[in-house]
Amino acid sequence: MPELEFTIGTASGEFQLHVHGIAGPACDDVAKLVKKLLGNPSHDEATAEYRLRPGVRIRSLANTRAKRA
C-alpha cells in the first residue's frame, strides 16, 4: 500500500517526507504537491531501496531551512 511518512520536529519545525511504494509518475505528483505547499526541499533524493526495487520509487524530501540564531 502506498504510504507517505511525514516527520515534523516540534522543537524546530523541521519537516521531512518519505514516499514509499509509489510508482514514478504518481510519486512525482505527490512530490510536486508537497513542493507547491512547502517550497523546494533542501534535500531530495531517490533512495537506495528504489534502486533495488525496479518500478517502485521511494523518495525522500526534507525541508530543513536553517533556523536563525
Add this chain to the structure above:
Amino acid sequence: MSKYLAYREIVFRDRQLLLDSLADLGFSNVDMGDDLPLYGYQGDRRSETAALVVRRQDVGSGSNDLGFAKSEGGYFPIISEYDKGTLLAGQFLPRLRVAYAERVVETVRKRLRGSVHRVTDGSLVKLRVRY
C-alpha cells in the same frame, strides 16, 4: 522599543494554509493587504510593512504587531524581538511551522483521499498517510 526582525529563511508558501495555521494557534484576526504598516506596542508606526498583519491587540499585552511579508517564495515572518522571546513562551515560530506542516499533511491526505496515522516520538511527530 523592541526592534523587528525579518526571518526570510522561514517561508510559508501558501497564504490560506498560513492563515489556517495562525488560526490554529489562536490568531484568527488577520489584516490582509499590500504594504500594511506595522505598529509597536505604544502605537508607534514602524518602518516595516507586511502583507498579513496580526494587530498587537490580538497578540497580547505589551506586544507589537506581527507581520508576514510577501516574497517570491511565499510569506516570511516579521516579528519583534520582544514577541519572539515571549509569544507562546518563545515558541511562536516553531509552533507556527509545525501547525503549517500539519496543514500541509492534511491537504495531501484530502487530495489523496487517504487515512492518517499519528505517532509522537519525543519531539518528533510522525504522520503516515495511506491511500
